Amino acid sequence: MQHPLKNYVFFGSSSFSELVLEKLFTKGFPPKLIVTTPPAIAGRKKQIKTTEAMKWASSHNIEVFHPTTLDLNAAETLKKNEAEVFIVAAYGKIVPKNILDLPRLRAFNIHPSMLPRYRGPSPIQSQILDDEDKPGVSIIKMDEQVDHGPILSQKELVIEEKNVQNYSYTTLGKTLFEIGSDLLVEGLDGLTKGLVKPVIQNETKATFTKKLDAPLALNPENAKDAWLKFLALGENVGVYILVNTKKGVQRLNVNRANYKDGTFIPLRVTPAGKKEMPYEDFLRGQH
Template sequence: MKLIFAGTPEFAVPALDALHAAGHEILAVLTQPDRPAGRGQKLTASPVAARAEALGLPVHKFLKLDPDARAVLSALEPEIMVVVAYGLILPQAALDIPQHGCLNIHASLLPRWRGAAPIARAVEAGDPETGVTIMQMEAGLDTGPMLLIEKIAIDATTTAASLHDQLCAIGGRLIVDALTRIEAGNLPALAQPAEGVTYAKKLSKEEARIDWTQPAEVIARRIRAFNPAPVAWCELGSTGAGERIRFWNARALAVPSAAVQPGTVLEVDSHGLHLATIDGVLVITELQKPGGKALPASLVCRDWKLAGQRFS
């Protein structure tokens, strides 16, 4: 099919690759303008822009889809538009440009987790499963009819980072299947149910600080949900001026709570750093000290005198 692809982050790259490999004619790639990145804050192209340029595809970096931008898209006469985490709201006038409308690859089982951060929120909430929904786009926020769905399990080892990689691969495969079936006239749409709607609000740095008043399981899920960003953190020491330590991975132990304050170091063993919580034990399996890299906690803490100290 003759299509326009709209996407920006790494999550969208496998879909672009899959569509290109399947032989679809990609008339243009839309992506966010270059942004400052890294310590030097150098202007950097988005992952989708970099991949599209490597594939020799024309790239447009519109600030907004105003009438001038829409005129450019209309002149291409696309049959369909595929949208994956583009970052701009498509007005109805833009949705109406392609002959078959716009399809979105959404990383949840709609209508659960509409919105900006469905992967992380599913992990944080302790959902037993999530997946990818191919959706026909409309003006509402992730409210359109569903075309294809594939589910995947979430367990106590799942991080947002690992789930991201699984879901973007599924999305690339499903969107190719969707276009094949649309061409054949064999892809019925199913309206989203009215019940079960939840919204996945954007992650913030403020919520990444560990709340030691929460149970071990809740803290462990939040740590896994905030990997790779914004990364959960706390301070070593109770004064509020200690070292800021980032926790990248964790699991909860169903054992009686220790008679010490939450955040207190209980032990370090080959499994990681054991910390007291209000209801049990939190095992930090991967952490990062200031100026260092994220490493297995058992390795980082091996020569670090932490016994009896407390994270706050």
């Protein structure tokens, strides 16, 4: 029997989506269509920014579909593809039930946590913030509720010293989605052969994350907490410290930092209205 990934539509947008696409492609599973979020206008120069998944599609001559909403028209377009299965990885939109129901095998999602823990929009960041000692990734058969469907397969990440303090948002995310790509291929193969069956999630163990889209203040005196916030949010949402100066309290965005001997050390910062600079240079300018 043919592997389901010989005929699939992929839903994804971010660099993690691109990673999954590349992994599946190298295993001999190119998608017949990539569904991604529409191009957006970004930055002061009002440049049009396309998703990483769209860039990957362009370089591999794969057709792209970027609907603003997954409405009835979008459903009709997707229905014409007659895909065996839909794969969702870091897409950025909720996929409605009428679209999930289109393929014969329905839709499967790569979710970067050990479900039912860390459901919701920020599982990677939240695991870092919690100093989670058992981060992992799950493959679920999607239903109409967010991150709720039965689990096809999942795997914990083995971390040295059992913590995530040496992982940033990007490095932990890449690791989990790489593992998830392999789990997806193995799990769907087993499902097709009748060797595995999705298992309903234990609702009593479910935990939920919230959207993290605003920069967070750091308190360097609480060094470990500051470091975890930097790892979780420094590369995407942003973090900052408040420093007393001759001109009063100034806000400095922290771009690079270190954590050593229980101390949080800012390395490179960006003061409001200025260019990035070494933190030590900023401090010298205040004396």
